[in-house]
Amino acid sequence: MENSPDLLTARWRKSSYSGSTGGDCVEVAEGFPGAIPVRDSKNPTGPALLIRPDAWRAFMDGLR
Numbered sequence: 001m002e003n004s005p006d007l008l009t010a011r012w013r014k015s016s017y018s019g020s021t022g023g024d025c026v027e028v029a030e031g032f033p034g035a036i037p038v039r040d041s042k043n044p045t046g047p048a049l050l051i052r053p054d055a056w057r058a059f060m061d062g063l064r
Contacts, residue, residue, distance in 0.1 A: 005032045007048055014041055 010029035018025035018041070025041035029048075036056040039048040051059070 004050065005035055005037065007037055010037060012039065012041075012044070 007029065011031070012027040012029050014025055014027050027039050027041045027044075029037040034053070035050040036053060037048045037050055040046060
């Protein structure tokens with residue numbers, strides 16, 4: 001993405017399908033026009049993926 005959003009103040013939320021034991025969890029942050037930030041909840045200081053909203057919708061539709 002051309003202008004990466006500042007994710008330092010992002011409010012991350014974990015998937016409602018994530019278990020309480022850790023494991024394979026992802027977190028997403030909302031409120032960033034043009035991007036859906038996604039990260040590994042086990043590595044919150046690691047990199048985040050920035051996914052276009054249309055690609056995120058297609059991904060979510062595929063999960064359903």
